[in-house]
Amino acid sequence: MNPIAWRLATMTAIRDETPTVRSFTLSIPDWGGHRAGQHVDLRLTAEDGYSVERSYSIASEPERAGEIDLTVERIDDGEVSPFLHDVVVVGDRIEVRGPIGGYFVWEAAGPMATEPLFLVAGGSGVVPLMAMLRHRARSGAHNPTRLLFSSRHLEEVIYREELDSLAATSDGLEVVHTLTRSQPAGWMGYNRRIDDRMIADVLAPLGMGSRSFICGPTALVEVAANALVRLGLPGDRIRTERFGPTGT
Amino acid sequence: MADDTTVDPVEAQVLDGNAVAGLLAAAFGVEMTEVPGACAHCGTVSMVGELRAYVRAPGTVLRCPACSGVVLRVVETPSATLIDVRGAAYLRFERG
Numbered sequence: 001m002n003p004i005a006w007r008l009a010t011m012t013a014i015r016d017e018t019p020t021v022r023s024f025t026l027s028i029p030d031w032g033g034h035r036a037g038q039h040v041d042l043r044l045t046a047e048d049g050y051s052v053e054r055s056y057s058i059a060s061e062p063e064r065a066g067e068i069d070l071t072v073e074r075i076d077d078g079e080v081s082p083f084l085h086d087v088v089v090v091g092d093r094i095e096v097r098g099p100i101g102g103y104f105v106w107e108a109a110g111p112m113a114t115e116p117l118f119l120v121a122g123g124s125g126v127v128p129l130m131a132m133l134r135h136r137a138r139s140g141a142h143n144p145t146r147l148l149f150s151s152r153h154l155e156e157v158i159y160r161e162e163l164d165s166l167a168a169t170s171d172g173l174e175v176v177h178t179l180t181r182s183q184p185a186g187w188m189g190y191n192r193r194i195d196d197r198m199i200a201d202v203l204a205p206l207g208m209g210s211r212s213f214i215c216g217p218t219a220l221v222e223v224a225a226n227a228l229v230r231l232g233l234p235g236d237r238i239r240t241e242r243f244g245p246t247g248t
Numbered sequence: 249m250a251d252d253t254t255v256d257p258v259e260a261q262v263l264d265g266n267a268v269a270g271l272l273a274a275a276f277g278v279e280m281t282e283v284p285g286a287c288a289h290c291g292t293v294s295m296v297g298e299l300r301a302y303v304r305a306p307g308t309v310l311r312c313p314a315c316s317g318v319v320l321r322v323v324e325t326p327s328a329t330l331i332d333v334r335g336a337a338y339l340r341f342e343r344g
Contacts, residue, residue: 004270041270053271055266055267097270098270100270101279102279103282104266104297218260218261218263219260241297242266243267
């Protein structure tokens with residue numbers, strides 16, 4: 001089936017990730033599968049014909065058949081995310097097209113399956129990287145992998161428990177958190193925004209043969225990508241995705 | 249980020265070509281984010297996914313990450329998608 005065609009998906013599950021972030025499971029007829037890091041477009045159409053589209057990264061691993069998870073942060077002045085959070089219930093149908101994208105994709109195949117993998121996320125930028133980590137775990141890859149994940153507060157860390165359990169499996173994954181606004185008592189992790197020194201320190205054990213994916217707000221992506229370039233990581237091994245509301 | 253006071257507010261809104269990948273795929277009929285294109289202004293070859301996307305406008309402007317020259321402009325009307333390609337010297341599509 002043409003991946004670019006709009007088709008109707010059915011909401012089959014909704015669950016809270018953090019106070020402002022929820023995951024939505026969509027069952028999609030004839031879904032031909034996706035690659036970790038790809039996204040879909042959602043389209044909402046009002047009765048008067050006004051329609052709005054937004055892109056959301058797929059959070060689930062490609063190994064799951066016939067359905068995808070999207071993890072969406074509620075943006076107060078947004079048009080689509082408040083609808084998803086406040087209005088949509090299980091059983092509702094929503095227009096979807098995809099999967100879309102090939103630039104920001106990691107696959108447990110070919111050289112990527114064994115190369116060190118350095119992931120950098122800010123806030124809900126973790127979503128496509130989580131698809132990569134879930135795919136990595138399901139595929140049994142053991143390549144050295146580190147996720148540097150910036151959140152404001154501990155309670156805003158998306159997928160916190162799942163990341164803890166993935167990192168506990170001793171398959172080569174380490175998760176490094178930085179909390180930029182508040183830290184719980186006894187916090188041993190980073191407590192500042194991502195900077196050159198943090199990138200250098202977290203990348204060091206992986207080395208310059210790493211492949212890197214960075215996703216988050218534009219400012220974070222710029223800082224992290226520029227730091228990697230200065231450290232000497234070849235530009236063609238750095239892939240970035242800036243997120244934010246798209247004006248379509 | 250909301251707590252970022254050091255970045256120009258317009259630049260802080262910049263996304264990349266991935267943000268309009270669905271729109272471009274629908275218009276061109278193929279996945280576009282890995283398609284290399286040459287900037288007509290400076291010659292730098294970037295994949296469409298690497299272009300800087302300015303989305304806070306009527307339509308989307310995709311600029312060269314090296315020289316900031318406009319490479320593609322994309323506008324949707326109720327019945328059509330218009331893509332201004334003057335800023336691209338070429339787009340390279342691999343044959344299957």
